Amino acid sequence: MLSRSALPLLALDVALGLAAWWAAFWLRFNLDVPPEFARLALVSSPWCALGTAAGLVLRRVDRQVWTYIGLPEFRQLAGGVVLGGLVTAAIVLMLRLPEFPRSVLLLYPLLAFLLMGAARGAWRSFAEQRHQVQGGTPVVIVGTLDEAAGALRALRGSQRWRPVGIVSPLAPERGRTLQDVRVLGSIEDLPEVCESVDARTALVASPPGSEQRRQALLLASESHITLLTLPRPDEWLKAESSGPRRIELEDLLGRAPVALDVAGLAELFSGQVVVVTGAGGSIGSELCRQIARFGVGRLVCIDVSEYAIYQLEQELRQAHPQMHGAYYTANVREYERLHAIVCQHKPAVVFHAAAYKHVPLMEELNEVEALRTNVLGTWNAARAASACGARRFVMISTDKAVNPTNVMGASKRLAELVVQAVAAQEPRTQYVSVRFGNVLGSSGSVVPLFTQQIERGGPVTVTHPEIVRYFMTIPEAAQLVLQAGLMGQSGQIFVLDMGEPVKIVELARMLIRLSGKTEQEVPISYTGLRPGEKLYEELLANDETTEPTPHEKLRIAKTAGPLPDVEAVVRWIADAGALPASDALRQWLKGQVPEYGPR
Template identity: 60%
Template sequence: MRRWHLGSFKTLLADALLIVLAWWLAFWLRFNFDVAEADVRLAWLTTPLAVLGMLAGLSLARVHRHAWRYVSLADLRRLAAGVAAGAVLTTALVMIGRLEGFARSVFPISALLALVLLAGARAAWRSLGEGRLAGHQAAPGRQPLLVAGTLQEADQALRTLKGAAHWQVAGIVSPRPEDAGRTVQGVPVLGTTTVLDQIAHVQQIGTVLVASPAGSGLRRELLMRWSGAGLSLLTLPAADEWLAAEGPNLRKVELADLLGREPVQLDEQGLHQLFAGQTVLVTGAGGSIGAELCRQAARFGAGRLVCLDVSEFAIYQLEQELAAGFPALQAEYLTANVRESARIEALMQACRPAVVLHAAAYKHVPLMEGANAIEALRTNVLGTLHVARAAGRAGAARFVLVSTDKAVNPTNVMGASKRLAEQVVQAVAAAFGDTQFVSVRFGNVLGSSGSVVPLFTAQIAQGGPVTVTHPDIVRYFMTIPEAAQLVLQAGLMGRSGQIYVLDMGEPVKIAELARMMIRLSGKPESDVPIVFTGLRPGEKLYEELLADGETTDATPHPKLRVARTTGAPEDGAAVAQAWIEAAGAAPDAAAVRAWLQSRVPEYRPRSAGS
């Protein structure tokens, strides 16, 4: 605290001396450097008033809080406002004295000179500090770095890297040929991204900071063209990583950076009101999506979090993570199977949640074909029915089912079971008017358990081959936090019985995804072959977010739309429960598929390779 006061006093003293200088210069300029003795007397007499008035104006504008070394355009604008206020106060103080013969033109001249001197001193101090920093960065041990991006992106990156402990920016590489030869903050533009390898070779630099935003075409182009070619591609950390770090620690470009989009805009206030102080129950809490839903609920201030999963190990891992990340969170960790209605009913009555987020499900398409088909129905349909009914009976305000794009025109048992689960939720909604029942569909989630990304990662680590079912197969992707946040947003906005569809952006070819991941590993594609194995049972080339004949209605949120679907049968829940419970321990898979077709008319089973 003592050092802060000393620094502030030095700044105040320097400003006062500059204001005195501006005031006397104004007199000299006003009288062409031929100041009469009477005017000198007036200058001496009014100098304290000028200093007092100007310092008061600067204080009103809080100028003295600025650190000279890091002065910015915003600081200079505030300085100008402070000088203007100071000029007005100085004029008032002097004019109150009614000094005879005082030249009023001194006021604007002194104000202009004060602005020039004060701003010039700050700019000079910052330039001196940056010069010292540049000299320090040029010292041995600092790693040279190229910045790739537009001039605007490079400018932002250079500002971020000021004070970085390990990096020295040697040049900029722009996607625009007309930028070559220009400079940004004194750093030259050495050429275009099309010759990045040549520039890096000439400069003897192996590290490139990609300054373009996540999901941009330039970032994808740089990865596909240059990673695996002896260049290490880095990016700036995300906002949450900044909070945990002490400085601008760069990290490697990740898959989410290439497929990501603009950050999700959430109704933060509404979500805080929904969760703050409330009991929230999450099923499937040990899974990728369920765990992220737990994190988000904790972030929005849930008063009590009930985490439920059938896996003891998964719920244990979640307990360890949340205890470390949210030490003040009141949480309960339960092992239970959503297929056991009595257990779910008892737990729901005991905790009486205000919000239920139902993420428990079987989701692996090929595994749920054949002999496991009945298991998909028991977990995805009966499990959903049990949780939804229990939530309604316990008086929950909101119930959200995590659904999938595979529920649209399904070609596999898993997708058909999730479509039937949506119908079950709509049927239950009609029986519990005080609970808002909402379903949310989205596509593949990067890095979720059982998804293609962990599989590709393991295959690449082993040197390949990377197995892709078909060269033309495409899927929608989003990150785990993005998916979870949009699920919460839909739960906040939704009205009972609605099915929400998430904006998944542009679909991605799985073969291109595999090539991206190979490049990200730092290996050339020639070292890790891609093998096409053919479509698996129930798999189709592309997924849809809406069924045939369906339309959507816009919502206030740009990434959420409401699907208009045909109403669920009134007896849908009861019929589904009766058939599944009567099916026995090992029903014929063909019989399961036939019954599913009778309940989900758009379901069209597809065999492998068809």
């Protein structure tokens, strides 16, 4: 059914169709239509109008918004014109009009599409010109023509932004024009180009992690140019992500999005009960967000921090009001409490993210706390999962568990071994562990520390100029943990593809530039390696090999060596007391984890 707002545009299309009908006669007779054929054109005009209207309505061309016309709409228009031409031709042929020129039936659709398309193009051009006249912040696009095309589409019709130029890394593209926006130079010319077009903002269209982004950042910070980028695909779903935003560290270190087995994960979580320990932490809370997306029946969130679990409750209640959540303050070191919670809800899957992870803090004065939380807490969670009938148990581990040089890493390696030992004893539950490196923006990580130091004016403290680490974003880490939990077989340890390692000093420099400052304004100082800290992290121990999985970013670590006597491990930690001797604790830990080499 036609809406009232569509009737004027449909009437205009029909009028243009009639003009094309008469133009077809005019061209057929070399610009001089004989009187008898003019009468034929007049008699057949109502049928042309009827056929044209029928074709356009059947193809729903009447629903188009001319201000935002594009190639899909032009293809739709072509279909409507061809269909209208066929209807018109059928009517005219059935009427058997004497000596009707058949060539008019062929010329008419071509001329009709030309006139209707020209009207739409003129309307679109007028609308865009009006927006430009009304103003908008001038912005320079950074990227190749292919990349800039996507950015221009995203800015189409925007009254806030007005593209005034493009800088491209490809020399052959310089001087060319895209959607009436000219390529004014290379990326190295960004400051001069912005000055010439009176723009103080640049929109980076190059993909995350590209060298063009880093180069633009260096130039922009030196010239005080505001650097923007378009939201990532996952951000388009958020109401606040409706247009360009400031560029962030994740955009500079970005990688290809994680491909998830959505169907498999939906089957695993939909309508099921899932428990997450350490739910208030960086990884735990992101796991909860991701799990909630898959229609979980009940999400049971456990954390020792009252404030963290309160924040998570408020967020999930607002984002997923239909989801049934249960929020507990509990310590994984207390088995009876953990067992009671898990058995009350009888989950299908348990994600164990509760852990102490800060290396220097666990290296001195708090060594026994790392053992109690990371080892005993893991043992408690693993056996509670089995006792309460969980089908899967997934422990979050770390790259610091590989050839560990600190207590935290050794405690996580021992936790992996404990999970494997429980897996050998409890065949009803599938136990897996997942290792990954540093997560951007997680609590206790280097990025929030650097950000605070930059806000104070520096210096930014880096332990060593050559120290490197693997990094990934919190959503990427959580998604791969879910994928590993779906794919894993009991006793396996998964290793995530962390990409290329990043020098910490380069990370610091990028954060300084992102703040709009230079290293002269915010200096970097080197403080020396801390106790237990390595120059680089490993994802696999020397005696391990990996084998691929169906997922390109997940591999399985094949471990060697005997599994620990879990009962003996638990007894030693319990008997160690509240303040065991540091040397004795390290010596015992080395006996449990032979690859542990204290520094």
